[in-house]
Amino acid sequence: MGVVTRYAPSPTGAxxxxxxxxxxxxxxxxxxxxxxxxxxxxxxxxxxxxxxSEKLVxxxxxxxxxxxxxxxxxxxxxxxxxxxxxxxxxxxxxxARGHAYRCTCTPAEVEAMRERAKARGDKPRYxxxxxxxxxxxxxxxxFAVRLRVxxxxxxxxxxxxxxxxxxxxxxxxxxxxxxxxxxxxxxHFAVVVDDHDMGITHVIRGREHMSSTPRQLxxxxxLGWEPPLFGHAPLLVEAGxxxxxxxxxxxxxxxxxxxxxxxxxxxxYIARLGWSHGDLEVFSQADLARxxxxxxxxxxxxxxxxDKLIWLSQHYLKTLPRDVLLGHLQRFLDAEAGRPVPVDDxxxxxxxxxxxxxxxxxxxASLARFYLRDDVALEPKAAAKxxxxxxxxPLGALAGALEKLSTWDRPxxxxxxxxxxxxxxxxLGALAQPVRVAVTGGTVSPPIFETLExxxxxxxxxxxxxxxxxxxxxxA
RNA sequence: GGUCCCUUCGUCUAGUGGCCUAGGAUAUCAGGUUCUCACCCUGGAGACACGGGUUCGACUCCCGUAGGGACCGCCA
Numbered sequence: 001m002g003v004v005t006r007y008a009p010s011p012t013g014a015x016x017x018x019x020x021x022x023x024x025x026x027x028x029x030x031x032x033x034x035x036x037x038x039x040x041x042x043x044x045x046x047x048x049x050x051x052x053s054e055k056l057v058x059x060x061x062x063x064x065x066x067x068x069x070x071x072x073x074x075x076x077x078x079x080x081x082x083x084x085x086x087x088x089x090x091x092x093x094x095x096a097r098g099h100a101y102r103c104t105c106t107p108a109e110v111e112a113m114r115e116r117a118k119a120r121g122d123k124p125r126y127x128x129x130x131x132x133x134x135x136x137x138x139x140x141x142x143f144a145v146r147l148r149v150x151x152x153x154x155x156x157x158x159x160x161x162x163x164x165x166x167x168x169x170x171x172x173x174x175x176x177x178x179x180x181x182x183x184x185x186x187x188h189f190a191v192v193v194d195d196h197d198m199g200i201t202h203v204i205r206g207r208e209h210m211s212s213t214p215r216q217l218x219x220x221x222x223l224g225w226e227p228p229l230f231g232h233a234p235l236l237v238e239a240g241x242x243x244x245x246x247x248x249x250x251x252x253x254x255x256x257x258x259x260x261x262x263x264x265x266x267x268x269y270i271a272r273l274g275w276s277h278g279d280l281e282v283f284s285q286a287d288l289a290r291x292x293x294x295x296x297x298x299x300x301x302x303x304x305x306x307d308k309l310i311w312l313s314q315h316y317l318k319t320l321p322r323d324v325l326l327g328h329l330q331r332f333l334d335a336e337a338g339r340p341v342p343v344d345d346x347x348x349x350x351x352x353x354x355x356x357x358x359x360x361x362x363x364x365a366s367l368a369r370f371y372l373r374d375d376v377a378l379e380p381k382a383a384a385k386x387x388x389x390x391x392x393x394p395l396g397a398l399a400g401a402l403e404k405l406s407t408w409d410r411p412x413x414x415x416x417x418x419x420x421x422x423x424x425x426x427x428l429g430a431l432a433q434p435v436r437v438a439v440t441g442g443t444v445s446p447p448i449f450e451t452l453e454x455x456x457x458x459x460x461x462x463x464x465x466x467x468x469x470x471x472x473x474x475x476a
Numbered sequence: 477g478g479u480c481c482c483u484u485c486g487u488c489u490a491g492u493g494g495c496c497u498a499g500g501a502u503a504u505c506a507g508g509u510u511c512u513c514a515c516c517c518u519g520g521a522g523a524c525a526c527g528g529g530u531u532c533g534a535c536u537c538c539c540g541u542a543g544g545g546a547c548c549g550c551c552a
Contacts, residue, residue, distance in 0.1 A: 008552095009552095010551090010552045012551095012552075042552060043552095044551090044552075045551055045552055047551085048551075048552080049552090080552095103550095106550095107549090107550060110549090110550085111549095114549095118477075121477070121478095122477090122478085123477080123479080123548075124477090124478085124548075125478095125548085144550050145550095146550095163481075166480085166481090167480095168479060168480065169479090172478085172479055172480095172548095173548095174548095176549085176550095177549080177550050178550095179550080180550040181550065182550085184550090186549085186550065186551080186552090187551070187552045188552095190552095191552090206546095207481070207482090207545090207546065207547095208545095208546055208547070209546095209547090210480075210481070210546075210547080211479070211480055211481085211546065211547040211548075212547070212548090232481095234481090234482075235482095235545075235546075237544095237545080239487090241544065241545080242545090243545075243546075269488095272488065272489080272501095273488070274488090274489095275489095276488080276489055276490070278490070278500085279489085279490065279499075279500040279501075280500095280501095281488090281489095281500080281501055281502085298489075299481085299482065299483090300481095300482050300483065301482070301483095301544085301545070301546095302487090302488065302489090303487065303488080305486090305487050305488075305502090305503090307486090307487060307488080307502050307503050308487075308488060308501075308502050308503085310502090310503095311501085311502055311503085312502095314514095314515090318515080354514095355515090356513095356514055356515040356516090357513060357514040357515075358514085359514095367513090417511095427511080428511045429510090429511040429512075430511085431511080432511035432512075433511065433512060435511090436511080436512060437512095442512090442513095443512055443513075444512060444513040444514085445512070445513075446512095446513085446514090447510095447511070447512085448511060448512080449511090
């Protein structure tokens with residue numbers, strides 16, 4: 001029987017990178033083992049679950065390229081909210097087997113007994129008031145259903161695929177609720193039933209779920225089902241060391257996208273958070289499918305820092321195939337230009353020139369601004385420094401030489417520059433920098449010949465002319 | 477409070493008793509290259525939380541201490 005993993009988000013907000021990593025680990029493990037990776041929406045909390053959140057989560061997974069397989073039976077995306085009847089059936093089964101019982105204690109009463117236990121210095125827990133009452137379905141009072149936790153025994157031991165030997169004494173657990181008074185199942189129960197029904201063989205999730213694993217094991221036990229194998233990955237924490245908050249908007253997958261990181265970058269980044277493969281740093285999605293093992297997952301929490309993310313971003317900007325890069329870049333180009341931008345030959349070449357100089361797609365689009373728009377303004381500081389009267393004459397000479405050029409390519413452009421600087425004993429930089437300011441408005445751009453070549457004769461000469469006028473006025 | 481978990485350079489990590497005067501990456505610093513910015517190249521600084529054991533030998537095993545964290549709901 002093959003490996004089947006799953007990711008089971010609750011749609012209560014955008015997918016943050018902690019969740020994305022869990023999804024990725026499950027995906028990568030399943031692919032590596034030649035198994036299946038399933039998705040399930042845990043929306044039993046009607047208060048907090050929203051369709052918009054679900055959309056955000058799916059969109060994030062899609063953007064990252066994490067694809068899932070349909071569940072047994074063909075449902076591409078099971079929702080817990082649709083499975084109420086099945087949970088009731090399983091609850092009835094557990095009741096019938098004597099591993100659960102009806103409890104008529106009200107939440108207020110339970111709260112009170114917890115308080116009393118705490119006051120005594122004991123662990124706050126349900127005291128078993130209804131455990132042996134043998135209450136039937138006809139008690140006449142609203143009732144919840146609780147698990148009958150075995151008195152003793154090493155029931156909750158398991159060999160964690162990541163953490164190693166784990167578990168605790170069942171005596172530490174109290175008789176927790178499985179079904180609410182309205183008959184609906186609580187999370188721990190729904191998860192067990194779902195994982196069983198979906199044929200999940202390996203549950204890979206965050207460490208925060210580790211201490212609830214014993215309870216789930218007890219449910220499997222009560223139902224007489226074989227539990228899956230568990231692997232609990234260390235948490236992702238914020239830069240300060242705090243747990244990732246659901247409200248950490250800045251850590252949502254979408255926010256990384258909007259900051260101009262490519263999906264390849266984000267995927268690689270989260271893969272290396274808590275997982276490693278020797279000294280390798282760069283992994284494509286295909287690499288992950290090939291190399292991912294649970295042995296490579298570490299034990300300690302990882303902080304989310306931008307350092308390596310930015311380095312990876314730069315790496316992918318430099319190495320991604322041109323069409324892939326342009327696909328990612330398009331929306332940033334459009335935003336920078338303020339209109340839909342057709343990607344012509346010149347723009348494609350410019351993008352190649354920008355690969356080495358951009359940390360993000362946002363920066364790349366910004367550096368392309370001089371090409372995307374004709375309303376580029378001269379930066380005051382740059383103009384004040386580089387467009388002085390003394391440069392007006394050489395710039396004029398250059399404009400004249402450029403106008404006479406029969407071909408507008410790198411060698412011709414360079415020859416034109418030489419014809420101006422050599423007789424005047426100027427350094428190339430003395431002329432290049434003013435020209436750069438003239439055509440891009442600022443002091444940063446790709447090498448000057450390439451910049452002019454890409455911009456084209458018309459636009460270059462027009463901007464040069466305007467700059468010469470500025471230089472002449474310079475100190476006057 | 478209880479149970480459980482974690483602890484190697486700032487950060488991500490390699491390391492499964494001798495290969496470790498602890499490796500890589502990133503960040504940082506200094507040089508080089510250069511028409512700007514970057515890229516790139518070279519070099520520097522930078523860690524086994526602490527204390528006890530076990531052992532011929534401990535970053536690696538055990539115990540304790542400290543620090544950090546997760547979980548203890550008719551939330552997921």
